[in-house]
Amino acid sequence: MTIGDLGEFGLIAGITQRLTSGPSVALGPGDDAAVVNAPDGRVVATTDLLVEGRHFRLDWSGPYDIGRKAAAQNLADVVAMGARPTALLVGFGAPAHTAVEWAQTLADGLRDECDLVGASVAGGDVVRAGSVVLAITALGDLGGRRPLTRSGARPGDVVAVRGRLGYAAAGLAQLLAGGACDPELVDAHRRPRPPYEAGTEAAEHGATALLDVSDGLVQDLGHIAAASGVRIELDGAALPVPARLGPDGRHHVLTGGEDHAFAGTFPQATRLPDGWRAIGRVAEGTGVLVDGAEYGRGGWDHFPDKNG
Structure with a gap:
């Protein structure tokens, strides 16, 4: 059965x-809007x-x-603010010939990634589209803490990373070739595994700035x-570069x-x-240096003529 056969409201019911x-x-799916608790009185919000x-x-x-993957990259943005993810809102567009089972399995992936951090899919929308499109909004709670922003770094601070770097890019390169x-690298491209505990760790240890590395280490720093x-x-010798x-x-x-x-x-x-x-x-100054020099163009930009 396709989602065209099932219809919009049948699909929504099946996913819910x-x-x-x-x-x-x-208050979760079923009404015109969801209701998400905000104990802190502030809501961290991001969309992708x-x-x-x-x-x-x-x-x-x-x-x-x-x-x-869709859930992870949005939950990671909430974590990067030092917040606890609470909910996702999901917009889903797909061709009418898409199998119902395909859409249901997609929902299972969203749900299971949310379960890792205690968040929930609170609602969303489905539409007919020429290709598969996902619009995700993630919400989070700061628990009384100040948000970790990009603007707090000061000369003398240490730059540090948590989690794998380069695995997804290497996996994508192999698929393109x-x-x-390497199954582990390809799996990293298909499904990221952010270390979600990093936000709380950074906040509790006095981090002055934090972000999710989504477009490349040099570009994001x-x-x-x-x-x-x-x-x-950056110290090139300190970078984690596994032989694989x-x-x-x-x-x-x-x-x-x-x-x-x-x-x-x-x-x-x-x-x-x-x-x-x-x-x-x-240090004092501007930009990002690797072993004392600019690394050059790199990282992701959605306009192809700017991608390195």
């Missing part, structure tokens, strides 16, 4: 039955768009992995440098983003949380 509502959702052929390919990724693939009015100096990433491993680590690791800055006297790795320092 597969979802769970956690304690943060006071995933388009078939741009962010995922149906011949490379199944619906479950696409659902996990069409030869033998450039956002911290610009927002904070500082220069970030191949001869372009260093480039993947510096410019690949879809692993959704976290990068932050900490006061020099602070002991880094377990699992974090120091890779550089904050």
